[in-house]
Amino acid sequence: MTAGTKGLPIRVDGLTKAFGPVEAVSDVSFTAAAGRVTGFVGPNGAGKSTTLRMLLGLTRADRGTALIGDTPYAELAAPTATVGAVLDIASAHPATTARGHLRTFGDLGGHPRSRVEAVIAAVGLGAYADRQVKGFSTGMRQRLGLATALLGDPAVLVLDEPSNGLDPAGIVWLRGFLRKFAAAGGTVLISSHVLTELQYSIDDLILINRGRIGWTGSLAEFTQHGETLEDAFLALTAKEQLT
Numbered sequence: 001m002t003a004g005t006k007g008l009p010i011r012v013d014g015l016t017k018a019f020g021p022v023e024a025v026s027d028v029s030f031t032a033a034a035g036r037v038t039g040f041v042g043p044n045g046a047g048k049s050t051t052l053r054m055l056l057g058l059t060r061a062d063r064g065t066a067l068i069g070d071t072p073y074a075e076l077a078a079p080t081a082t083v084g085a086v087l088d089i090a091s092a093h094p095a096t097t098a099r100g101h102l103r104t105f106g107d108l109g110g111h112p113r114s115r116v117e118a119v120i121a122a123v124g125l126g127a128y129a130d131r132q133v134k135g136f137s138t139g140m141r142q143r144l145g146l147a148t149a150l151l152g153d154p155a156v157l158v159l160d161e162p163s164n165g166l167d168p169a170g171i172v173w174l175r176g177f178l179r180k181f182a183a184a185g186g187t188v189l190i191s192s193h194v195l196t197e198l199q200y201s202i203d204d205l206i207l208i209n210r211g212r213i214g215w216t217g218s219l220a221e222f223t224q225h226g227e228t229l230e231d232a233f234l235a236l237t238a239k240e241q242l243t
């Protein structure tokens with residue numbers, strides 16, 4: 001992470017998006033602070049992916065703003081050196097190797113070749129770096145996606161379901177990785193359904209339900225609603241389904 005890009009919060013304000021009659025995201029506001037890991041949780045169809053896509057300029061908002069620091073993603077001077085994002089499992093060309101894929105994306109982003117070796121080591125892909133991606137397991141693809149996101153040494157990480165497909169050692173590794181990233185001043189926004197795992201990974205929590213923010217704050221405050229993150233989540237979302 002470069003000194004100039006440290007300490008960039010994510011600031012979302014009044015974000016709104018409808019797909020025809022479906023109000024996918026309604027007036028969503030939150031901040032994900034630098035130096036902290038923020039979980040973004042909600043039931044299926046709650047609006048998590050749509051929010052993350054708007055944050056990254058992949059879906060146009062009907063209303064509201066989503067800023068990285070003070071700048072919308074689309075206006076960042078060096079987007080891949082500012083935000084690393086993994087929204088889908090890596091879709092590399094099947095015949096390329098992990099190292100080849102990373103070299104292509106590193107060159108496209110204008111990042112030095114030394115970053116390729118650095119990110120291979122960072123995500124533990126060394127043993128597979130010269131294998132063709134077509135033989136990769138889901139967990140290996142997740143690691144490759146994360147490695148691609150890290151090529152620009154970004155200050156901000158946005159991850160949609162990153163532990164999907166990771167083995168137990170991979171999950172523990174990811175948790176440690178995110179903690180270290182945040183401890184160095186990075187901002188992490190991570191969506192996940194694996195609440196038992198998330199409980200050990202996050203500092204803060206944003207709960208979205210039916211397109212609206214249901215709760216934001218620290219994990220410690222949230223779990224006052226139940227013994228575990230899962231209990232508190234189920235208690236709060238069940239209450240909302242009745243309203």
Ligand SMILES: Nc1ncnc2c1ncn2[C@@H]1O[C@H](COP(=O)(O)OP(=O)(O)OP(=O)(O)O)[C@@H](O)[C@H]1O
Binds near residue numbers: 023024042046049051
């Ligand atoms: N491109 C689209 N066209 C039409 N409807 C969409 C589109 N993308 C999302 N939606 C709808 O918007 C709502 C929010 O979907 P979204 O994918 O953001 O939820 P999510 O919280 O990420 O869900 P999940 O946990 O199941 O991945 C859903 O009702 C979904 O069907």
